[in-house]
Amino acid sequence: MKHKKIAILGAGAVGSTTAYALMLKNIITEVILVDIDEKRCLGEILDLSDALSFSGASKIRSGTAQDAAQADIIIIAAGMRQMPGKTRIELMSTNRSIISTILEQIKPISLHAIIIMVTNPVDILTLDAQQFSGLPRNQVFGSGTFLDTQRLCGILAKKLNIAEQSIDAYILGEHGDTQFPAWSNAHVANIPLLNFPSVNQEYLNQIAEETRKKAYEIIDCKGTTHYGIAACVATMCQAIIFNQKLVIPLSCYIPSFEVCLSMPAILGENGIEQILPIPLNEKEQQQLAHSAEFLQRSLLSKNS
Numbered sequence: 001m002k003h004k005k006i007a008i009l010g011a012g013a014v015g016s017t018t019a020y021a022l023m024l025k026n027i028i029t030e031v032i033l034v035d036i037d038e039k040r041c042l043g044e045i046l047d048l049s050d051a052l053s054f055s056g057a058s059k060i061r062s063g064t065a066q067d068a069a070q071a072d073i074i075i076i077a078a079g080m081r082q083m084p085g086k087t088r089i090e091l092m093s094t095n096r097s098i099i100s101t102i103l104e105q106i107k108p109i110s111l112h113a114i115i116i117m118v119t120n121p122v123d124i125l126t127l128d129a130q131q132f133s134g135l136p137r138n139q140v141f142g143s144g145t146f147l148d149t150q151r152l153c154g155i156l157a158k159k160l161n162i163a164e165q166s167i168d169a170y171i172l173g174e175h176g177d178t179q180f181p182a183w184s185n186a187h188v189a190n191i192p193l194l195n196f197p198s199v200n201q202e203y204l205n206q207i208a209e210e211t212r213k214k215a216y217e218i219i220d221c222k223g224t225t226h227y228g229i230a231a232c233v234a235t236m237c238q239a240i241i242f243n244q245k246l247v248i249p250l251s252c253y254i255p256s257f258e259v260c261l262s263m264p265a266i267l268g269e270n271g272i273e274q275i276l277p278i279p280l281n282e283k284e285q286q287q288l289a290h291s292a293e294f295l296q297r298s299l300l301s302k303n304s
């Protein structure tokens with residue numbers, strides 16, 4: 001096990017729930033929480049420490065940006081969250097400035113560190129982190145559409161009345177409104193989803209829309225989404241720590257588009273080991289290009 005020390009920058013809802021998810025996974029790790037709001041960070045540490053006795057393996061403490069710089073895995077979850085009815089891309093200007101400050105503060109970053117970007121808009125900020133950190137691109141990536149993919153599989157599982165673990169389907173592209181399901185490659189227990197008798201275009205459109213809207217619905221009800229993403233990020237850490245080579249859709253750099261967006265990637269101890277070339281039909285290729293163009297335009301926009 002190469003990676004044992006995990007720093008989480010941003011001890012808000014997402015950061016602290018990620019620490020909790022890591023603790024409950026019982027991975028042998030030291031978790032360091034860092035937040036500009038020191039009092040909140042202390043409160044989260046004290047609260048989390050009450051759960052330590054159920055997690056024999058973890059240690060948790062607060063730290064500085066410099067402590068984070070020496071961690072093996074650096075999770076960035078600091079910054080403004082999505083407001084009800086607002087899109088993730090609307091956070092771009094504020095969060096780019098917060099993340100650039102953080103990336104400056106954690107220099108020099110340990111050369112073998114892996115950075116996981118979670119703050120939104122995650123695809124834009126992953127590209128920033130790759131550029132500012134100076135680390136190889138395979139060591140800097142975002143949670144991307146991992147969460148959206150879990151949502152898609154959860155919705156499909158319910159509709160088909162089949163265990164989620166038997167469903168293999170991906171949301172790809174932007175972690176945002178231009179995301180799309182790669183239906184042509186979706187399988188249920190090795191059977192192409194498109195072969196199922198109940199599946200028609202209307203059915204697929206409805207599931208895609210439900211998946212895309214789920215974050216808006218949660219934010220409308222309670223102001224934040226944190227359990228799902230925390231479970232996703234803890235799973236990513238586990239894949240890195242135990243070199244599991246798990247295939248997950250993650251936000252990574254796609255040279256042909258010159259942006260970061262989600263494609264299925266193999267995740268192991270070196271970070272992204274390989275981006276898998278998933279065959280897409282013509283419509284899906286257009287949707288992928290649309291996602292990439294949207295991100296390219298956003299990067300060029302006035303408030304970027």
Ligand SMILES: NC(=O)c1ccc[n+]([C@@H]2O[C@H](COP(=O)([O-])OP(=O)(O)OC[C@H]3O[C@@H](n4cnc5c(N)ncnc54)[C@H](O)[C@@H]3O)[C@@H](O)[C@H]2O)c1
Nearest residue numbers: 010012013014035036037078079080081082118119120229
């Ligand atoms: N990628 C995903 O799938 C996903 C899912 C959910 C939320 N998010 C994103 O995660 C981010 C955090 O969301 P949240 O609900 O935890 O928000 P939150 O408001 O609960 O927490 C954000 C924390 O960041 C801290 N912070 C701000 N500037 C900082 C700095 N310079 N250094 C250190 N800490 C700083 C704040 O003090 C606060 O504690 C948001 O951008 C949100 O959109 C991403």
